[in-house]
Amino acid sequence: MRSGTAKFISGCLLLGFILWPFRVPAQAIDQKLAQAIDQEIEKIRAEMVKVRRFLHMNPELGNHEFETSKLVASKLSSLGLEVKTGVAGTGVVGLLRGALPGPTVAIRADMDALPIQELNTFPYRSLNPGVMHACGHDFHTTIALGVAAVLSAVKDRMRGNVKFIFQPAEEGLPPGEEGGAALMIKGGALDNPPVRAIFALHVWPELQVGEVGYAAGYLMASSDNFIITITGKSAHAARPQEGIDAVVLAAEVITSLQTIVSRAIDPTEPAVITVGKIQGGTKANIIAEKVEMEGTVRTLNDKVREKMPVLMENIIRGLTGSYGASYSFRYEKGTPPVYNHPDLVQAMVPVLENALSPEQVLTVKPQMVAEDFALLAERVPAFMYLLGVRSPGQASAAPLHSPYFNPDERAIPVGIKAMCHLVLSALDQQASLKGTDRQAAIR
Ligand SMILES: [Zn+2]
Ligand SMILES: [Zn+2]
Missing domain, CATH: 3.30.70.360 (Alpha-Beta Plaits)
Structure with missing residues (x-):
């Protein structure tokens, strides 16, 4: 899957070119806009929990995310996004156009569940025997839908566009099947309009609700x-x-x-x-x-x-x-390491600190787990960070892929807020500088 060394080096150079507009002092988003985001999150908070519970009760395995995909597409359409379905099978791509001209940045969420029998006993446990959202992709999908709702409400003040990439089959594929991030790329998810930077989060039970973790450079193996x-x-x-x-x-x-x-x-x-x-x-x-x-x-x-x-x-x-x-x-060879572009991370960490608080934005060591977001991060400057989902006061939480995995839903609004601030700031930082034409020419 991974290209040769020469191609890799030229890819790095290309990334450098695409990324250079981020080498600017960090910019927090406008305070009024930040307040509007908080208000919009409050409006949808209860609904987002409902969406997450619905997804949790109805998990679907990789390349079979039929109902999840329908739900995502209908929510995005009702918000007025341009929606493309059937990308990489069950994948969905939504485009939200801001009122002000500017580049496009993307958010990626994965939608698939795991072949695990859930052992939690709460009322919204999985109704699908032997299948469970044990990696939190129900959270990822919900949070991206929440970001779409919030940004739709403030799109009059948005420079450029946000592309929402809902990807199937992150957890691997049955032998012989294609899918996941590789097929989303083949299906043109990063093109038309071209994506200048891409963001993703992964729920992380070792961090507490309210915290996010980041690493510049390698995040996953x-x-x-x-x-x-x-x-x-x-x-x-x-x-x-x-x-x-x-x-x-x-x-x-x-x-x-x-x-x-x-x-x-x-x-x-x-x-x-x-x-x-x-x-x-x-x-x-x-x-x-x-x-x-x-x-x-x-x-x-x-x-x-x-x-x-x-x-x-x-x-x-x-x-x-x-x-x-x-x-x-x-x-x-499977997926390459997840590489967070250091310049993008450097530009975005102060934005996260501003959106949450500096004490809640923590550096983390690279993790030896893998994520096919790595393939998207090979193409476009990327920033994947970890979202704390351990309940406050709880000493430890069930790990990812455990039949008892139970992330705290209070992390959902935190994830929505962090993501809204990141994409809006990335759009502002790119739009405030000349050079986007040059990037377009390179791409
Ligand atoms: Zn997983
Ligand atoms: Zn995962």
Whole structure:
């Protein structure tokens, strides 16, 4: 999925060009406008909770977000946005045009749920057996709809346009299917009008309601998958000298793979190799002929990422060779790391501090989870931040992807407010400077 090094470097240069108008002192949005936003949020607060609960009760898996997509499209249409449906299957793109001329910035929300049986007992728990909004994408969709409602109410004072990108299938796809951010890009979600900067948030149970977390540069890791098959020779379990034991060999391979992170990678560079699934053998009293292992690799650095399959295969080849066994190794590149453009972050953090309060805007360490927002962030200067959803006073909250995940709904208005301030300020900062024509020419 990821392009080559030369392309990557030229992409970085292009990003630099597109981004340069953000190298200006931070601009908080006009105070009257900020007050109007607060008032509009108050008006829709109860309705947004209803929308979130409806989505939570009716979760849909990736590429099957049919009802969610219909709801999103109808809400956007009723607000008077230009709405495009059927982008990347169930994706929806809405365009809100401001009264004043200016560029276009985008907000991305994902809509899919996970194949998890919800174990919460509140009345609005999932009605769809085995499917749950356990990653908070019901929040993301609701917040983006809330931003659309608020900005529609103040569009007379808005310079430029805001594009709302509602994306299906962030959580991965069934084998052979296309979808998610990659297909949204192919479907033209970032074009016509071209998007100059893109924003997204992810709910975060480690942060409290009212707080947001950010990182300049890498926020989340790349995610690649691998399958290793080791083939030895079966024999009677009591006569190992006549066989080649694929189980013993697999155990050595798993242990040795961990030495890549501890011995072959710069210790200051985060990396994870996890074998998450292992299957082999047929019976307790037979030496196993075959073992298959599947796993994932996470990194925050393209160079480390490029090295991983080579280092892994060296170990697998060496160990299987010494036992006289054979192997197959498949390494599939998934999503790149989520990269927040440092200049955009630098320009936007004071805006967040102004919208919330400086104490509530916290730096966070990069996380080794992955997000396909990374693909959008490869194309356009991007800023993804984390929205606190842990209830105040609660020591810890159920993590993402837990059947007990239960984000605090008081975070919804916080997310709407933060996002409104960010996009309006980004539009102002771009519109207040010459140079947008040049960017248009570059794109
Ligand atoms: Zn998730
Ligand atoms: Zn998610």
